[in-house]
Structure formats: C-alpha cells, structure tokens
Amino acid sequence: MSSMAKKAPERIELLQGTLDMLILRTLLFGSSHGHQIGKHIQRTTNDLLQVQHGSLYPALHRLERKGWIASKWETAPDRNREFKYYRLTATGKKQLLTEESKWKQMASAVAQIMWRIEEK
Amino acid sequence: MKWRRKKQREEDLERELYSDLELEAEEQRESGLSPEQARYAARRAFGNPTLLKEEVREMWGWAWLDGLVRDFRYGIRQFGGNPGFTAVVIATLALGIGGNMAIFSVFRGVLLRSLPYQEPDRLVAVWQKDTARQQRDAITGGDYVDWKARNHVFQELAYSWDAAYTLTDSGDPQSLYAYQFSPNFFSLLGARPLMGRTFAAEDGQPGHDHVVVLSYRLWESKFGGDPNVVDRAIRLDGSPYTVIGVMPNEFAHPSTKVDLWTPLPFPNGLAQNRGLHAFHVFARLKHRVSLAQAQNEMNALARQSAQEHPETNLHRSAELELIRDTYVANVRPTLWVLQAAVFFMLLIACGNVANMFLARASTTEREVAVRLALGAGRWRLLRQYVMQGLVLSICGAGLGIALAFWGVGVLPQLFRDQLANLPLPNRAGAWMDWPVLSVAPAIAVLAGLIFGAIPALRSWTLSQEVLRAGGRGAMERLIAVRLRSVLIVGQVALSFLLLVGSGLLIRSFLRLQGQSLGFQTDHVMTFVLTFAPNRYSGLPKAASFLEEMVTRIRSVPGVESAASISTLPLTGMDARRPYVNPGEPATNERQQMVQYRVITPDYFHVMHIPLRSGRFFDDRDRQGSRDVVIINEKLARRLWPNADPIGKSLKTADLAKPEQREIVGVVGDVRHGGLTSEAPIEVYRPAYQAFWPFAGVVVRTSLEPTQVVRSIREAVWAVDKNQPVNDVRTMESLAADSLALRRASMLLLGAFAGLALLLASIGIYSVISYSVTLRTHEIGVRLALGARTTDVLLMMLGQSASLALIGIVFGLIAARALTRFLATLLFGITVTDAVTVVVAIVTMTVVAVSAAYFPARRASRVDPTVALRYE
Numbered sequence: 007m008s009s010m011a012k013k014a015p016e017r018i019e020l021l022q023g024t025l026d027m028l029i030l031r032t033l034l035f036g037s038s039h040g041h042q043i044g045k046h047i048q049r050t051t052n053d054l055l056q057v058q059h060g061s062l063y064p065a066l067h068r069l070e071r072k073g074w075i076a077s078k079w080e081t082a083p084d085r086n087r088e089f090k091y092y093r094l095t096a097t098g099k100k101q102l103l104t105e106e107s108k109w110k111q112m113a114s115a116v117a118q119i120m121w122r123i124e125e126k
Numbered sequence: 127m128k129w130r131r132k133k134q135r136e137e138d139l140e141r142e143l144y145s146d147l148e149l150e151a152e153e154q155r156e157s158g159l160s161p162e163q164a165r166y167a168a169r170r171a172f173g174n175p176t177l178l179k180e181e182v183r184e185m186w187g188w189a190w191l192d193g194l195v196r197d198f199r200y201g202i203r204q205f206g207g208n209p210g211f212t213a214v215v216i217a218t219l220a221l222g223i224g225g226n227m228a229i230f231s232v233f234r235g236v237l238l239r240s241l242p243y244q245e246p247d248r249l250v251a252v253w254q255k256d257t258a259r260q261q262r263d264a265i266t267g268g269d270y271v272d273w274k275a276r277n278h279v280f281q282e283l284a285y286s287w288d289a290a291y292t293l294t295d296s297g298d299p300q301s302l303y304a305y306q307f308s309p310n311f312f313s314l315l316g317a318r319p320l321m322g323r324t325f326a327a328e329d330g331q332p333g334h335d336h337v338v339v340l341s342y343r344l345w346e347s348k349f350g351g352d353p354n355v356v357d358r359a360i361r362l363d364g365s366p367y368t369v370i371g372v373m374p375n376e377f378a379h380p381s382t383k384v385d386l387w388t389p390l391p392f393p394n395g396l397a398q399n400r401g402l403h404a405f406h407v408f409a410r411l412k413h414r415v416s417l418a419q420a421q422n423e424m425n426a427l428a429r430q431s432a433q434e435h436p437e438t439n440l441h442r443s444a445e446l447e448l449i450r451d452t453y454v455a456n457v458r459p460t461l462w463v464l465q466a467a468v469f470f471m472l473l474i475a476c477g478n479v480a481n482m483f484l485a486r487a488s489t490t491e492r493e494v495a496v497r498l499a500l501g502a503g504r505w506r507l508l509r510q511y512v513m514q515g516l517v518l519s520i521c522g523a524g525l526g527i528a529l530a531f532w533g534v535g536v537l538p539q540l541f542r543d544q545l546a547n548l549p550l551p552n553r554a555g556a557w558m559d560w561p562v563l564s565v566a567p568a569i570a571v572l573a574g575l576i577f578g579a580i581p582a583l584r585s586w587t588l589s590q591e592v593l594r595a596g597g598r599g600a601m602e603r604l605i606a607v608r609l610r611s612v613l614i615v616g617q618v619a620l621s622f623l624l625l626v627g628s629g630l631l632i633r634s635f636l637r638l639q640g641q642s643l644g645f646q647t648d649h650v651m652t653f654v655l656t657f658a659p660n661r662y663s664g665l666p667k668a669a670s671f672l673e674e675m676v677t678r679i680r681s682v683p684g685v686e687s688a689a690s691i692s693t694l695p696l697t698g699m700d701a702r703r704p705y706v707n708p709g710e711p712a713t714n715e716r717q718q719m720v721q722y723r724v725i726t727p728d729y730f731h732v733m734h735i736p737l738r739s740g741r742f743f744d745d746r747d748r749q750g751s752r753d754v755v756i757i758n759e760k761l762a763r764r765l766w767p768n769a770d771p772i773g774k775s776l777k778t779a780d781l782a783k784p785e786q787r788e789i790v791g792v793v794g795d796v797r798h799g800g801l802t803s804e805a806p807i808e809v810y811r812p813a814y815q816a817f818w819p820f821a822g823v824v825v826r827t828s829l830e831p832t833q834v835v836r837s838i839r840e841a842v843w844a845v846d847k848n849q850p851v852n853d854v855r856t857m858e859s860l861a862a863d864s865l866a867l868r869r870a871s872m873l874l875l876g877a878f879a880g881l882a883l884l885l886a887s888i889g890i891y892s893v894i895s896y897s898v899t900l901r902t903h904e905i906g907v908r909l910a911l912g913a914r915t916t917d918v919l920l921m922m923l924g925q926s927a928s929l930a931l932i933g934i935v936f937g938l939i940a941a942r943a944l945t946r947f948l949a950t951l952l953f954g955i956t957v958t959d960a961v962t963v964v965v966a967i968v969t970m971t972v973v974a975v976s977a978a979y980f981p982a983r984r985a986s987r988v989d990p991t992v993a994l995r996y997e
Contacts, residue, residue, distance in 0.1 A: 039149075040146050058173070059172045063139075063181070064181045089142075090145070
C-alpha cells in the first residue's frame with residue numbers, strides 16, 4: 007500500500023508486524039513521540055530501515071488501540087512545545103517479550119533455510 | 127457522546143501530525159536548510175497528510191463504514207451533477223429489474239405455486255384421447271370401471287363431473303356452479319377442509335348424498351363467513367341439503383369458479399356406457415411408479431379396450447396429465463416466453479449500463495491516473511467506484527420494485543380468464559413475497575458491483591502513461607471500443623431475437639383477426655339461464671318459458687331481436703351428440719359426434735349467421751309437429767358433397783336415442799370455440815321441440831348493449847321471478863377474452879422488443895459518438911487529404927451497420943434455436959416465417975443506422991484544421 011516505486015536497493019522493506027515490535031522495543035527505553043520513534047528506528051539500524059510516516063502513525067494508533075502503548079501530551083524538555091508522547095504499558099511489555107521470542111524463532115528458521123541455499 | 131469523542135480524536139491526530147511535522151522542519155532547518163526548503167523537505171518526508179490521516183483513521187475501526195458513507199454521498203453528489211446519465215441509467219435498470227420482478231412474480235405465482243394437496247406430483251388427470259380428432263375427452267363410465275379394476279399403477283381413482291344448482295335459501299335465487307365428486311375425491315387429493323369435514327364413503331350412498339361442501343368464496347359471500355355454518359340446512363333446487371364443511375381459500379378444484387361440491391354416487395346406468403364421455407377422472411400414482419410407467423400401462427389398457435369394444439374405443443387412447451398441468455398448461459408457454467423475453471431485456475439493459483459506465487470511465491481515466499499518482503490506494507478507488515455503481519443500481523432497483531408492484535396489479539388482469547383455474551392472490555403484496563422481492567436487491571448489488579468496478583478495473587491496467595502522454599492512452603481506448611462493440615453486438619442480437627419473437631406473435635394475431643367467427647359480435651348482449659330440474663323438468667315448461675321470455679325481451683326499448691341457444695359460442699362450452707352417417711351401413715356404424723345446439727327460431731337472425739339453403743326454424747316447429755333439424759355447411763358438404771340436403775333425413779340424438787329427422791335448412795359455419803378453433807360440424811334443433819337443461823340468451827340491441835341490461839333482467843323476472851340470470855356479458859367481451867392471452871402476450875412481447883430496440887439504439891449512439899471523438903484526428907486527416915463529407919458519413923454509418931449485421935447474424939442463430947418454443951403460440955404461420963424475419967432484419971438495420979446518424983454527421987462536419995490542432 008505504501009511502497010513507493012523508487013526505493014534505494016539497500017533499504018529493507020519492513021515485514022508485516024516487524025514495525026510493531028520495533029516501536030515497542032524503542033519505547034522500552036522510555037516514552038517518546040512519533041517523530042523520535044521514527045528517527046530512533048532509523049538511527050539504531052544504521053539507516054538500513056527507514057520508517058515511512060504513512061506506516062508509523064497508523065501503527066502507533068493501532069498499538070494504542072490494542073492497549074500495548076498509551077499516550078499523553080507533554081512538553082518536550084528542549085523545545086518548549088507539547089508533543090504526543092507514547093509509553094509502553096504493562097501488557098505492551100509482555101507483548102514485546104512474546105514478539106521477540108517469536109521473532110527469534112523465525113529469524114533462526116529463516117537463517118537455517120538461507121544457509122542451506124548458500125551451501126548448495 | 128461518541129461523536130464528541132470522535133471529533134476530539136480527529137483534533138488530536140491533526141495536532142500530533144502537525145507538531146511532528148513542525149519538528150521535522152525545525153530539525154531540517156537546524157541541519158542548515160533554508161526555512162522554505164526545510165518545510166518542503168519535511169512535507170516530502172511525511173507524504174500525503176490527508177492519506178496519512180485516512181490510514182490512521184482506518185486503524186480506529188468503523189472507519190471503513192465512515193468511508194462507505196462518504197463514498198456513497200460522493201456518489202450521489204457526482205450523479206446529481208450529471209442528471210442525464212443518471213436518469214438514463216436508473217430508468218434502464220428500473221425497467222430491467224421491474225419488468226423481471228413483475229413477470230417473475232406472476233411466473234412463480236402461477237407455475238410454481240404450491241398446491242394444497244398431498245404430494246401433488248403424484249396426482250394425475252386421466253383423459254381419453256380421440257386420436258382421429260386429436261382431442262381430449264372425459265372418460266366413459268364403462269372405461270372407468272374397466273380401468274379402475276385392471277390397472278396396477280394407481281393407488282386410487284376418483285371421478286367427478288360438473289353440475290349446476292339454484293340456491294333458493296334466502297334472498298334472490300342464485301345459480302351455483304358446482305362439481306360433483308366421488309366420495310373419495312377429497313381424500314385422493316389429500317385436501318383438508320377449513321372447517322367441518324369432506325366426503326366420506328357413506329356420502330356416496332344414494333339417499334345420503336344430500337350433503338355439500340362450500341367453497342371459501344361462497345361461504346364468505348353467501349353465508350357471511352358464518353363460523354357455525356356446518357350442519358346448517360340449505361335448499362338446492364328446492365331439495366334440502368346439509369352443509370358438512372368449508373374448503374380453504376386456496377382450494378379450487380377444478381377451477382375458482384366452483385361454488386360448492388356435492389357427492390356423486392356412481393351412476394350405475396353408466397357402468398356399461400362407452401359413448402358418453404362423462405367423468406373427469408383423477409388418480410394417485412402408487413409409490414415408486416413414474417408417470418411414464420403409468421402412461422405405458424394406460425396405453426396397454428386402452429389397446430385392450432379397443433380390442434374389446436372396437437365400435438367405440440378403436441380410435442381412443444388414454445392420456446395422463448399431472449394435476450398441476452390441468453390448471454396451468456394453457457398459460458405455461460406464454461409465461462415461459464414472457465419470462466425469457468424480459469430476462470433478455472434485463473441483459474440488454476445491463477449491457478447498456480455497462481456501456482455507459484465504460485464511456486464514463488474513459489472520461490474519468492485522467493482523474494483516476496492523477497489520483498493514483500498522488501498515492502490513492504487502488505482498493506480505495508475501487509471501493510469508491512463500486513459505491514457509485516451501487517448508488518445507481520439501488521435507485522434503479524427501488525424504482526424497479528415500484529414498477530413491479532404496479533405490474534403485478536395489471537399483468538394477471540390481462541389474461542384473467544386463462545388464469546381462472548388457480549386461486550391467485552388479488553393483492554400485489556401477495557404476489558411480491560420475499561423470494562420475488564429478494565430478486566431486486568440481488569440484481570441491484572450484482573449490477574452495482576460490476577458496473578462500479580468497470581472504471582476502477584480499467585484504472586488497474588492504466589499506467590501513468592495516461593498522464594505523461596497528455597491524456598492519450600490510445601491502445602487502452604481501442605480496447606475499450608472493442609469491448610463496447612462486443613456489448614453492442616450482444617444487445618443487437620438479443621433485440622433482434624425479441625423483434626422476431628414479437629413479430630411472429632403480431633403476425634399471428636393479425637391473421638387471427640383476419641379470420642371470421644361466422645357471426646357478428648357487436649351489439650349483442652348475452653347471459654346464461656339454468657333450468658332448475660324441479661321447476662323446469664322437461665320440454666313443455668322450458669319451451670313456454672323461453673318463448674315468453676324472448677317475446678318480452680324483444681319488446682324492451684333498444685332491443686332488436688332475442689333468441690336462446692343451448693351453449694353460447696366463445697364460452698368454452700359445447701355439447702356433442704352422436705349422429706349416424708346415412709352413407710354407412712347401420713350395423714358396424716362407428717359412433718360419430720356432432721356439435722349439438724338447441725335454439726329458438728330467431729337465433730340466426732340475432733347472430734347474423736347466413737342461410738345457405740332451405741329455411742330457418744319458425745313457430746311451426748314445435749312439439750308434436752314434424753321433427754326437423756338444420757345443419758351447417760361443413761356437415762352438409764361432408765354428408766352430401768354433390769346433392770342438396772334439404773328434405774333428406776339425418777339420424778341424430780337429443781338427450782335420448784338417435785332418431786330420424788328431416789333437414790329443413792343449411793346455415794353458415796361458425797367458429798364456436800373462438801378464432802383459433804376450426805369450425806365444427808353442427809346440427810341445430812328447435813328449442814320448442816327439444817329440451818336442454820340450460821340456455822344462453824343472445825340479444826341484439828340498437829343501443830349500447832350495456833344500457834339495456836337492467837330492462838332485460840326485468841323482462842326475465844317478469845316471466846319467472848325465481849329465475850337467476852347469470853354471466854351477463856357482451857358478445858364482444860367474450861370474443862376479446864377468448865383472445866386475451868394472445869393479445870396480452872403480443873403486447874408485452876412487443877413492448878419488450880420496443881424497449882430492447884430503444885436500449886440498443888442508445889448503446890449504438892453512445893459507442894459511435896465515442897468512436898467519433900477518438901477518431902477526430904484521423905477524420906481530420908482524411909478530410910484534409912480530400913475525403914468528401916459523405917465518405918466520412920458513410921464510413922461511420924458503416925461501422926454501425928456492420929456491428930448491427932454481426933449482431934443480426936447471432937440473433938438469427940439464436941432465433942432459430944429459440945423461436946420453436948413460440949410454436950404453440952402461433953397461428954397460421956410457422957416459426958420460420960420469412961416476412962417476420964425480413965421485417966426484423968430491416969427494422970434492426972434501420973434502427974442501428976439511424977442511431978449512428980447524428981454522431982456520424984458530427985464526424986462528417988469535423989473542421990480539418992481544428993481536428994489536426996486537436997491534439
């Protein structure tokens with residue numbers, strides 16, 4: 007839906023559900039607003055993953071609906087303006103754990119398959 | 127409350143996006159961009175904010191509903207801005223859907239109505255067929271007794287015949303149409319009474335048979351729906367009868383005209399009789415016996431009877447018919463044809479709407495391309511267009527339902543008489559029950575989805591070339607033209623098929639009307655009298671009543687002449703009596719039947735039936751004087767092809783044994799059964815010499831016949847105040863009714879064909895217009911290179927004509943395959959009637975070419991300089 011025709015080849019498209027995990031993971035370090043979350047994901051993955059705004063905001067609202075994150079308008083310490091800050095809820099933390107273990111399982115499964123192909 | 131939360135959430139989202147956008151811009155500025163560039167970069171990073179908002183909203187849930195409502199509103203608004211398109215589409219769909227619902231509800235109500243019997247598919251009527259005349263008859267007593275004893279395929283057989291009673295209970299004397307059933311008849315059908323009981327075996331014992339079961343209609347009209355009517359005593363023909371039950375409204379065997387049923391003990395006098403075809407016999411098939419197996423067995427039994435009784439049964443076979451067919455076989459072909467025709471019309475209508483949507487799609491393709499480029503989701507676009515399609519089809523369906531409600535009020539009235547065998551609903555609501563009503567939404571949704579998806583699906587294949595090439599997707603447009611041409615060919619083919627069908631019916635009807643009945647129907651009033659046996663037991667009383675009545679009616683102002691006949695023409699009634707062919711030796715004489723009429727002397731005057739030779743009856747022909755008979759031309763030619771029959775004698779039967787009677791006159795032939803029937807051979811006997819228990823009266827008037835009805839009734843009652851006067855009709859309305867089904871099917875099929883033509887011509891018009899627009903450049907080049915305007919005109923007309931011709935070819939193939947179903951509805955022509963086909967081809971071609979004329983003329987007036995600059 008949101009994929010653009012022109013995209014740098016080295017950038018990786020996010021798998022469905024991966025974005026949710028990345029957001030939850032980002033919020034593990036403390037509450038932050040949408041812009042920060044997007045930037046953080048991009049930075050921590052060495053610009054390998056770029057989050058589209060068109061995916062980020064719907065994802066944030068989806069997670070809030072599920073009750074995994076909560077939001078509050080707060081003044082940013084450095085900007086003197088209010089931003090909508092998201093923080094991880096208790097259920098969100100639990101969800102992150104299961105997502106992570108699922109992710110690891112899948113990653114190892116994918117890795118196994120990929121090695122086999124390379125060995126051949 | 128919910129609305130406020132929602133609004134708050136909207137504002138919240140707006141604020142969030144705005145603050146983050148600002149932050150992005152600030153960061154960009156801090157990294158060294160100018161404020162202008164920074165804002166631009168931030169916007170680019172964020173993408174389309176409206177789309178973003180929409181996608182977030184979708185996360186909130188229910189957003190899709192909001193979206194649908196919005197698209198729906200948008201659809202309405204859009205079509206409001208294009209009233210011509212909208213009106214044509216809605217009207218087309220309304221005609222298609224409404225027509226289908228109306229016809230289907232009648233089709234279903236008549237042909238698929240559930241019968242109030244147990245396992246009606248195992249109930250059959252048993253007929254005796256005269257293989258020489260190809261005519262069905264009732265069954266003789268002798269054959270009934272034999273077949274009942276010999277067959278192995280029926281659980282049970284039951285017999286019936288019709289009867290008439292005069293109810294002299296209270297108020298005016300009333301003639302009642304009755305059916306006499308064998309005591310097991312109701313239980314054979316498995317029909318349950320509304321109250322009381324039906325006949326039991328003991329009701330068939332002579333002496334115990336004065337019991338009666340009332341029809342719902344009579345119970346309502348004559349007994350006021352009295353819940354205590356059971357056990358009530360009534361007087362029929364002056365004798366006491368006891369009401370034992372009332373049947374429910376949906377029970378009407380064999381016809382809705384029946385007022386009551388009485389039991390009929392088997393008349394022992396008829397047990398050996400093989401000449402009087404008296405009984406209407408019904409039977410229930412045994413379990414695991416198919417109709418074909420039963421028919422095989424009956425064929426064998428009929429052959430056995432023919433061997434045993436060759437003088438009566440040689441040319442007689444037995445024929446079984448499902449009970450449902452006895453009610454609806456007469457209207458089934460017509461209803462099938464109408465249903466098929468109206469379905470074809472729906473296909474044409476849908477083809478047309480699809481065509482219009484395709485045309486519109488080509489005008490919106492730029493809009494679609496722009497929206498796609500701006501990031502609109504393809505599914506999102508599809509949804510919007512589908513909603514637009516649904517808006518139109520729902521409006522069309524709504525209007526169609528209204529049309530159908532009107533239609534079911536009108537349709538059954540068009541052939542009321544032919545539907546008289548089934549109890550049918552008289553409210554539109556009862557015809558339009560839920561299975562019928564669910565047809566409309568089903569068609570509407572399907573049509574809406576398809577039509578709506580057309581522009582969106584086209585956009586699916588649409589690349590951004592549309593934008594880049596400045597609005598020219600030439601290939602895709604050519605594909606669209608081709609698709610639309612296919613639609614046109616289909617429409618032409620179906621329209622042509624309907625044209626041929628309606629043409630055949632119109633030609634048949636005109637042929638019928640060109641036929642002569644053999645008498646004059648205008649200015650003739652008719653009614654029916656039944657002589658109650660207790661008061662008019664025989665000839666002298668009935669004859670003097672008739673003579674006095676005729677004299678009194680003749681003296682009514684506005685009346686020219688009056689007469690009576692035993693069975694009125696055009697009413698479906700006749701009476702046949704045996705006669706002996708004088709040319710054949712008397713010993714192995716085969717029984718021959720002749721139509722038998724008893725008339726008062728003036729009958730031929732009143733009806734304007736011509737005298738061919740000899741004389742009419744007059745006052746001399748009475749009881750006690752010489753027995754005389756008048757025959758018709760057809761019989762005269764058959765018996766004495768080369769001689770004058772006047773003065774010869776003919777052996778004919780009245781109610782009793784055949785006797786020799788002198789022929790005094792020969793009169794013209796009459797199509798007694800209506801225009802579609804052949805004139806029968808007939809003998810006439812004077813009413814003052816021969817008794818018949820009922821009479822039809824014909825009165826020729828100088829005024830409008832309806833103006834003298836009152837005075838005529840009074841004249842009858844002046845002779846006998848207890849004599850009921852029934853079925854008062856003009857002869858013209860009898861004649862019209864006998865053709866009602868044919869007229870109705872001709873008019874309806876004609877209307878469908880007309881509409882189909884109109885729709886097809888609209889389709890052709892729009893396709894040619896579109897192709898003219900597409901080819902403006904090309905036409906400009908042609909004109910610039912020296913083509914004449916007539917060449918261009920002919921080229922465009924040729925395009926239409928070739929589409930029409932291809933359609934006609936397919937239509938001809940379809941017509942060859944399908945018109946044979948019309949065969950039973952035709953008269954005097956065959957389904958391959960060349961005149962009809964040629965007229966249809968010419969009509970179709972003319973319509974196709976004239977529909978293309980205006981756009982073609984536009985093409986021929988293209989200004990080459992403008993056209994070349996057009997791009």
